[in-house]
Amino acid sequence: MLDSHAHLDFAVFDHDRDALLAQMRQHGISGCILPGVSPAQWPMLRAIANQYHLPFALGIHPWYLPESLDYAITALEQALEQAQHADGAKLVAIGECGLDKLRAKRMAEQGEPQHWTYQLTLFERQLQLAERYQLPLIIHAVQCHGIMLEQLAKYDLPRGGVIHGFSGSVAIAQQYWHSGWRLGIGGLLLNPQAKKLRAVVEQLPLAALLVETDAPDMTPVTSDEPRNTPLTILAVVAEIARLRKLSVVQVTEQLSKNAVQLFDY
Numbered sequence: 107m108l109d110s111h112a113h114l115d116f117a118v119f120d121h122d123r124d125a126l127l128a129q130m131r132q133h134g135i136s137g138c139i140l141p142g143v144s145p146a147q148w149p150m151l152r153a154i155a156n157q158y159h160l161p162f163a164l165g166i167h168p169w170y171l172p173e174s175l176d177y178a179i180t181a182l183e184q185a186l187e188q189a190q191h192a193d194g195a196k197l198v199a200i201g202e203c204g205l206d207k208l209r210a211k212r213m214a215e216q217g218e219p220q221h222w223t224y225q226l227t228l229f230e231r232q233l234q235l236a237e238r239y240q241l242p243l244i245i246h247a248v249q250c251h252g253i254m255l256e257q258l259a260k261y262d263l264p265r266g267g268v269i270h271g272f273s274g275s276v277a278i279a280q281q282y283w284h285s286g287w288r289l290g291i292g293g294l295l296l297n298p299q300a301k302k303l304r305a306v307v308e309q310l311p312l313a314a315l316l317v318e319t320d321a322p323d324m325t326p327v328t329s330d331e332p333r334n335t336p337l338t339i340l341a342v343v344a345e346i347a348r349l350r351k352l353s354v355v356q357v358t359e360q361l362s363k364n365a366v367q368l369f370d371y
């Protein structure tokens with residue numbers, strides 16, 4: 107089993123990364139996919155990915171808008187080119203990239219009204235790269251599902267990708283799934299208030315789902331530690347099994363198959 111989205115390269119894991127990965131393996135979690143967030147982060151990401159043999163993605167997150175878009179996209183192109191031909195850990199996707207309307211609203215309130223347009227341009231440039239390199243995508247989408255579906259439909263992306271940290275409705279989940287996109291289910295599912303997400307897990311085919319934690323963020327309400335870790339996927343998988351009335355083994359098998367199919371890691 108794999109955590110399909112965890113930022114284990116972040117400094118908050120520096121003091122106990124070895125121990126955490128050993129603990130994950132003891133629990134049958136072979137590793138995690140490390141998503142890229144900004145050009146400044148990629149060197150550390152690559153180093154950690156190589157050291158621990160973890161699959162990784164390269165991309166620019168909408169919270170980390172670069173000062174020069176052209177410069178950042180050229181850097182991404184070079185990093186993708188280089189990673190595809192390098193030995194060591196495997197590049198499995200472009201991301202995380204996407205759109206965040208909530209962030210754009212906050213930035214507009216702080217005097218940066220152009221944030222949204224800038225996000226859109228940066229995202230489109232990354233979609234173009236996914237099309238060119240035929241790589242799947244790890245997508246961050248907050249309060250923007252309509253426009254996200256429109257954007258994704260504009261490009262030839264047969265490998266699809268995952269809408270990570272999904273929290274939308276069944277209707278939106280179905281639209282993504284029918285357009286070739288999977289949904290990343292994380293620790294929010296452990297929150298009894300998350301009724302929409304429970305309905306998604308109950309009603310969508312299991313083939314549409316991936317498990318993820320977004321560690322160190324998205325700590326579930328059930329945890330008393332501030333930092334989230336990939337160990338949370340054990341509880342997420344157990345909850346999916348309970349909601350689907352299947353065994354944990356059956357759910358684990360299908361979810362692992364989904365991740366391998368999508369990312370070919």
Ligand SMILES: [Zn+2]
Nearest residue numbers: 111141202320
């Ligand atoms: Zn993330």
